[in-house]
Amino acid sequence: MNTDLTILQKPIKQIHTSAYFENKCRIMGFQNLEEILACNQAILQKKAGFSYLWLEELLSILSEHQLLTRWQPITGKNSF
Numbered sequence: 001m002n003t004d005l006t007i008l009q010k011p012i013k014q015i016h017t018s019a020y021f022e023n024k025c026r027i028m029g030f031q032n033l034e035e036i037l038a039c040n041q042a043i044l045q046k047k048a049g050f051s052y053l054w055l056e057e058l059l060s061i062l063s064e065h066q067l068l069t070r071w072q073p074i075t076g077k078n079s080f
Helices: 003-009 019-028 033-038 041-046 052-064
Strands: none
Touching: 003 033, 019 052, 033 052
16 A cells, blocks of 8 residues: 555544644544545635644645645636
């Protein structure tokens, strides 16, 4: 199994993140990275608990695991 895919499905508390990131995920109702990536970006930014510091850490985690392209909106599905 691809280790990059398993990181998406691991509970947030099992991934090396800050307590801040973990807490914000809990507030927004996310249990793993896969759930975050499945959320529409415009909706994500409106969720209670969202912050740009949280987003910065999310992007760092995705980049570290070569998964940053998964954050890209699908062509034709851009909410902006």
